[in-house]
Amino acid sequence: MELESLTIGQYEFVQNAFSFGLAVMAATTLFLWFSRGLVTPNYRMAITISGLVTAIAGYHYLQIMLSWQSAFSVTVDTIETTGSPFNQAYRYVDWLLTVPLLLVELILVMKLARGETISKSVWLGGAAALMIILGYPGEVADTAGVRFTFWVLSMIPFLYIVYQLVIGLRGSIDKQPENVRGLINGAAYLVVVSWLFYPIVFLFPLIGLTGGAAIVAVEVGYTIADIVAKAVFGLLILAIAIRKSENETGERVAVPGTGTAKEPSSAGGSAKTAK
Amino acid sequence: MELESLTIGQYEFVQNAFSFGLAVMAATTLFLWFSRGLVTPNYRMAITISGLVTAIAGYHYLQIMLSWQSAFSVTVDTIETTGSPFNQAYRYVDWLLTVPLLLVELILVMKLARGETISKSVWLGGAAALMIILGYPGEVADTAGVRFTFWVLSMIPFLYIVYQLVIGLRGSIDKQPENVRGLINGAAYLVVVSWLFYPIVFLFPLIGLTGGAAIVAVEVGYTIADIVAKAVFGLLILAIAIRKSENETGERVAVPGTGTAKEPSSAGGSAKTAK
Numbered sequence: 200m201e202l203e204s205l206t207i208g209q210y211e212f213v214q215n216a217f218s219f220g221l222a223v224m225a226a227t228t229l230f231l232w233f234s235r236g237l238v239t240p241n242y243r244m245a246i247t248i249s250g251l252v253t254a255i256a257g258y259h260y261l262q263i264m265l266s267w268q269s270a271f272s273v274t275v276d277t278i279e280t281t282g283s284p285f286n287q288a289y290r291y292v293d294w295l296l297t298v299p300l301l302l303v304e305l306i307l308v309m310k311l312a313r314g315e316t317i318s319k320s321v322w323l324g325g326a327a328a329l330m331i332i333l334g335y336p337g338e339v340a341d342t343a344g345v346r347f348t349f350w351v352l353s354m355i356p357f358l359y360i361v362y363q364l365v366i367g368l369r370g371s372i373d374k375q376p377e378n379v380r381g382l383i384n385g386a387a388y389l390v391v392v393s394w395l396f397y398p399i400v401f402l403f404p405l406i407g408l409t410g411g412a413a414i415v416a417v418e419v420g421y422t423i424a425d426i427v428a429k430a431v432f433g434l435l436i437l438a439i440a441i442r443k444s445e446n447e448t449g450e451r452v453a454v455p456g457t458g459t460a461k462e463p464s465s466a467g468g469s470a471k472t473a474k
Numbered sequence: 475m476e477l478e479s480l481t482i483g484q485y486e487f488v489q490n491a492f493s494f495g496l497a498v499m500a501a502t503t504l505f506l507w508f509s510r511g512l513v514t515p516n517y518r519m520a521i522t523i524s525g526l527v528t529a530i531a532g533y534h535y536l537q538i539m540l541s542w543q544s545a546f547s548v549t550v551d552t553i554e555t556t557g558s559p560f561n562q563a564y565r566y567v568d569w570l571l572t573v574p575l576l577l578v579e580l581i582l583v584m585k586l587a588r589g590e591t592i593s594k595s596v597w598l599g600g601a602a603a604l605m606i607i608l609g610y611p612g613e614v615a616d617t618a619g620v621r622f623t624f625w626v627l628s629m630i631p632f633l634y635i636v637y638q639l640v641i642g643l644r645g646s647i648d649k650q651p652e653n654v655r656g657l658i659n660g661a662a663y664l665v666v667v668s669w670l671f672y673p674i675v676f677l678f679p680l681i682g683l684t685g686g687a688a689i690v691a692v693e694v695g696y697t698i699a700d701i702v703a704k705a706v707f708g709l710l711i712l713a714i715a716i717r718k719s720e721n722e723t724g725e726r727v728a729v730p731g732t733g734t735a736k737e738p739s740s741a742g743g744s745a746k747t748a749k
Contacts (some may be wrong), residue, residue: 215561219567222568229526230526234522275559463550
C-alpha cells in the first residue's frame, strides 16, 4: 500500500471509520448479550455467538486503529509515514474466527435437527475458514500473479458457501415457520451481498487502485461491510430468535411489545425473591 | 480552530469538562444498567439502549480528551500547541450512533404497537443519522460557503425531527397513561431544547467566534448539551419506565422507596434472599 500518498483529511477519515467500527461492534455486543433473556433457551446460543462475533471484531478494530495511528505521524498541516507498517493482517485473524461463527449463528437460529446442525456447521464453517486461509497468502504477496492465484483458490470455498446459502439451505428454510422465513432469507442474502465486497476489494491492487483514495475506499469499505455482515446480521439473528421464541411460547416477547408479556424463561442472570 | 490562542486556564477548564463528561456518562451507564431489574420486561430494552447511548458517549469523551491532551504541551506557566490535531470529528462519530438511538429510547418507552414502533424508529432514526452525515462535510470544510450550505442541508432533517417530536408524536403521547404524559412530554422537549445548541454552535466560526474563549464556549457547551441530551434524558426515560411499570403491576417499585416493595419481575441480575 502506498501509505505516503494519503492526505491528512483521508488519514482522519479512515481513523474515524475505525473508531466508529470499534464503537458499533462493542455496543452491538452489549446489546445482544443484554437481550439473551428475551429468547427461549433454544436460541440463546445463537445470540451468545452473535455477541461473540461482534466482540471479536471490536477487539480487532482496536488493534487495526492502533496500528493505523502508529503508521503515521500527523500534525495540523503535515502527514508523514513513520515507517511502522500498517498491519492489514488483523483483518484476516478476525475473519478466521468470525466468519465461520457467523454461519454457525445462522444455522443455530434455524434450530435444525442436531445432526444437521453439526454437519452444516462443520461444512460451512470449515469452508469459511479455508476461504480466509487461502486469501491470506494472496493479501501479503509481492507479485500480482500470486495475488491472483490465491484469489481464485479462495473463491472456490466462497462460491461453495454462496451456493449453500442460496440453494443448499432452501429445504431447511422452507421448513421454518412462515412468519420468520422472510427474515431468515434476508439474513442469508445479507451474508452473500455483504461478502461480495471482499473479493472485489482484494482485486483493487491488481487493477492499479493503490493511491490515497483507494486506501480510503478499501478501509472504509471493509469497515462498512464488516458492520453489515456482523452487527446488522447479529441484530437480524436476534429478531429471528425473538419471533421464533414467540411462536414457541405463544407469548409476545416484551419488545417493543404491546400487551403484557412474561419473559419466556427464567435464565440469564435472573433473580428470585423467596421468603 | 485557533488552538494557539488558548490560555493555560482555558486549556485546563476544557480538559476538566471532558473528564467530567466521561465520568458522568460512565456513571450514568452503570446506574441505568443496574436499574434494569426495577422495570418490567416491557421497558428493559429502552433502559438497555439508554445505557448504551451513555456508554458510547463515554468512550468518545475518552477519545476526545486524549486528542485534546495530545494537541497541547502544557507546563505550569507555558502552553504550546504540539501540532497534533485536535480531532473534533469524534463528536460526529458519536452522534451518528447515539442520536438515532436516543430517539429509539423515547419510542420504546412509549410502548406503541410493534409496527408503529418500527416505522417511527426507522423514520426518526434515519432522519437523525442523515442530519449528522450532512453536518460532517460542513464541520471539516475550509470555506464559509460550504460550511453554511451543509448547515442548511442538515437543518432539514433536524426540523423534521423537531416537528415529529412536538406535533407528530402528539397522538401517541395523548394515549399514554395520564401520570406519565408530563414526563414523556418533558423528555420530548428536553431533546428539542438540548439539540438547539448544536446548530447554533456550528455557526460560531461563520460569525467570527474563533479565539480561545470561543473554543472554550464550544467545547464546554457541547459537553453540557451532550450531558443533558444523553445522561439526563436517559434518567428521564428510566423514571418513565419505572412509573409505567408501577401502573402495570399495581405495585410500587422500591425506589426511591416508601414501604416494602417487590421487584415487578424476576429478571435482571438481582440477588436472592432466602431464609
